[in-house]
Amino acid sequence: MRFLAFIYIILFIFSDLYAVEPDEMLDDPILENIARDIGKKIRCLVCQNEDIENSNADIAKDLRVLIRKKISEGKEKKEIISYIHSRYGDFVLYTPPIRSDTIWLWVFPIGFLILLSFIFFRKKR
Amino acid sequence: MTAEFGIFFLVLTFVISSLGFFSTITSGNKKKFLTLIHHEKISLLLFFFTILSFFCLTYSFLISDFSLNVVAKNSNSQLPTIYKITGVWGNHEGSILLWLLVMTFFGFLFSNSKIPDQNLKIQTLSVHNSLIFLVCTFVIFTSNPFERSFPPPIEGSDLNPLLQDPGLIIHPPMLYLGYVGFSIVYSISLAVLMLKKKTNFIEILKPWVFMSWIFLTAGIGLGSWWAYYELGWGGFWFWDPVENASLLPWLTASALIHTIMISSKKNLLINWTLLLSIITFLLSLLGTFLVRSGVLVSVHAFASDPTRGIFILLMLIIVSFSGLFYFLRRTELYSSKHQIKLVSREGAISLNNIFLISLTFTILIGTIYPLVSSIFFKSKISVGAPFFNSILTPVMVPMIFGMIIGPFLRWGNDDLLKLLNRLKILVFLFLFSSILLWYVNFGGPVIAIIFFIFAAWIIIASLFELTKFMNFKPKLRINSLPAKYFSQSISHIGIGLIIIGATGSSILKIEKIQFQEIGEIIKINQYDVEFKGVKVVEGPNFLSQTGVFEVSKDDAHVINLKPEKRFYNANKQVTTEAAIYSTIFGDLYIAIGDKNSIKNSVSWTTRIWYNPFTIWIWLGVFSLVTGGLISFFRVIKKKK
Structure with missing residues (x-):
């Protein structure tokens, strides 16, 4: 059984369940925090529903490394996000870009709030 | 056979x-x-x-x-x-x-x-x-x-x-008891509408509403707790469609719990009570079946099993059509002429309803928008945690204020200045606690302090409300403390505790991720975490790679933590079992990764978190459930 265990651990040695690896991280904690912040806004393209910070997929790792490289190069948060957006499309963003087809995501709730307030507090005859 | x-x-x-x-x-x-x-x-x-x-x-x-x-x-x-x-x-x-x-x-x-x-x-x-x-x-x-x-x-x-976990033994049945409890609430409401019954039905509805709400709250709480210790990265809420699906009926049910109070007491908002009863069950149905059919997680689920999807759609149409059809036809019967003033008890409860229902609507839209947008606009978009978090804060603030002030407002019409005069002591306590918290500040950013202050206000106000019914002379006696106020205070305190816990464990979280060598000590918060090594342990149907960590504080031994990584024999899947040491101030959360293959020395990837006040979330849920239970038993007793 010991031997089996050994085989298992060898087999799974590269299948870390977690995300960010120690060797990916930036030395400067402030920059690393910015990287985390960006990572939480980016969806892993091949997972069920995970951001790249919490995903163990290869593509998520590549993106994490890419983000940290760009930060080290002195790129702004916005620039990095729009770069990833332009490369991978809308699906990668957890907050969709505001456009004619997505604006309803904000318009409906606000409209709904106003409508409800009107219904509750309207003047009654 | x-x-x-x-x-x-x-x-x-x-x-x-x-x-x-x-x-x-x-x-x-x-x-x-x-x-x-x-x-x-x-x-x-x-x-x-x-x-x-x-x-x-x-x-x-x-x-x-x-x-x-x-x-x-x-x-x-x-x-x-x-x-x-x-x-x-x-x-x-x-x-x-x-x-x-x-x-x-x-x-x-x-x-x-x-x-x-x-x-x-x-x-x-x-x-x-x-x-x-x-x-x-x-x-x-x-x-x-x-x-x-x-x-x-x-x-x-x-x-x-x-799913091979004790949390999963009770979480789904609990959630289902909640969801399905609302089927009775729906049935009663529809029956009332069909029979054009005008009186005496709120009391029949009440125990079912409370019971279902209690189960739903406990179910969501358990699910969140399970996610926290089982998914292995220390989060407790991920805004996953599956979670949203359970949150939607909970929000409308919470709104319902508030309207049903005025309905039974003041004969107001009866149409809202009926509508919320119907909608809550519709959302339970929508949530369970959408999640179950897999439509939400992957758009392709419809194509893979079209009969299931179409059947669900048909069922939803039948149930919601009959519910809403009867509601709209009978709405005249139940609407009252009473003008609701904003600054009054019923005004505060209306505000609570407006925001809770709007929040429900927003989360619903956010959850199904990717699906809708792929059908109508042929665009593939995602809506996730950053979106939901950004809408949660602006909605939370007015609700928190309503929760603080509401219970002190008078029915019908009240005046904010007079209220302030009545609550002089409370205002002083608010100021005092704010200054104190600002001074202590836990080293966190401003936003964290603000949330802590809000939470403190909720808790102080709820406790203050109870003092009205206490008699301090000659010795402390709780003078016929009405169960109603008690349950309300305890539930509101629960919300305050959850805010503290959520703020602490998300904003103030401390994280250490590293390749830790055997014998190496990592300092986190006040703890020294020494890595003792890894051993292989055999479970009933898995093999575990168990890390041993010795935790000490000020050179005194605290506890040995043993996070695991499990390799399940049957389907060759790997799971993590985090090891958690909980105290009232925060959780020490350790997860173990792989043996480092890059460096030469023997080291393992270890992830150590300090999550401040996480336990307060579960205490808050417990508090909510307790409040619900008190109300439930009061209603049952009254009926007999």
Whole structure:
């Protein structure tokens, strides 16, 4: 059984369940925090529903490394996000870009709030 | 043979429940199709046959009958017995059967409760049995758990290891008790609308609303707790569609709990009570079935099993159409002429409703928007945590203020200045606590301090409210403390605790991720975490790579933590079991990764978090449930 265990651990040695690896991280904690912040806004393209910070997929790792490289190069948060957006499309963003087809995501709730307030507090005859 | 009995009992349930369906359709007729005694017998039989059918499925899991598809896909002969049983509802077919079981159980309970109005009881039972008929049809024709395959596989492919966990034993049934409890609430409301009944129904509705809300709260809390310790990265809420689906009915149910109070006390907002009763069940239905069909997670689920998707859609249309149709037709009957002023008790409760329902609507839109947008705009978008978090804060703030001020406002009309005068001491306490918190500040950013202050205000105000009923002279006596205020305060304190916990564990979280060598000490918060090494431990159906960490504080030994990484034999899946040391101030959370293959020295990836105040979240949920229970028992007692 010991031997089996050994085989298992060898087999799974590269299948870390977690995300960010120690060797990916930036030395400067402030920059690393910015990287985390960006990572939480980016969806892993091949997972069920995970951001790249919490995903163990290869593509998520590549993106994490890419983000940290760009930060080290002195790129702004916005620039990095729009770069990833332009490369991978809308699906990668957890907050969709505001456009004619997505604006309803904000318009409906606000409209709904106003409508409800009107219904509750309207003047009654 | 057991499986054949199982399906036989299901067909019996189907046939008997169809009686309820016909009775509802013909309820317009003068001559009643069935009498009350018929209905009571029907409810008993439905429960009896469904439970037999459920036992058949459980038995098939216990004896590992892999000729059943469900068993073959979700069990394994090596699986510990307890997980063979919970595996019954760890899959689509079984969980829908559990749903049906809970539904018939509540029908049976309702048929045995004392309802003064016979007609209302008949109508409610026939509506409820129609719902059972719909769900039973769904089970038999699209999600039959007793389907066999030939030849049967020799071994099952195992239950998803993530679900092999004590938290998952009670979480789904709890959630279902909540969801399905609202089917009774729906049935009563629809029956009331159909019969144009004007009085005496709020009291019948009340215990069911409280009971379902309690189960739903506990179910969501347990699910969140499970996610926290099992998913291994220390989060407790991920805004996943599955979680959102359970949050939606909880939000409307919480709104309902508030309106039902005014409805029973002041005869106000009765139309909202009825509408929320209907909508809450619709959302439960929508949530469960959308999640179960897989439509939300992946758009392709519709294509892979179109019958299931179409059936769900049909069922939703029938249930929501009949509910909303009757509501709109009868709405005149229940709307009152009373003008609601913003600065008054009912104004605060209205505000609570406006924001809770708007929040529900927003989360609903956010959850289904990717689906809608792929159909209408052919665009593939994602809506996730950053979006939901950004809408949560602006909605939370007015609700928090409403929660603080509301309980002190008078009915009808009040004045903010007079209120301020009445609450001089409280205002002073607010200021004092704010300054204190600002000074202590926990080293966090401003936003964290603001949330802590809000939470403190909620808790202080709730406690302050209770002092009204206490008599300090000659010695502390709780003078006929009304259970109603007590339950309200405890629930509101629960919300305050959850805010503290959520703020602490998300904003103030400290993280250390590193390759840790054996013998190396990592300092986090006040703890020294020494890595002692890794050993291999054999579990019943898995192998565990167990890390040993010695935690000490000021050179005094605190605890040994043993996070694991498990390799499940049957389906070669890996899970993490984090090790957590909880104190009132925060959780030390350790997870172990892989042996480092890059460096030369022997080191492992270790992830150590300090999550401040996480335990307060669970205390808050406990507090909410306690508040609910107090109300529930008060209502039950009053009825007798």
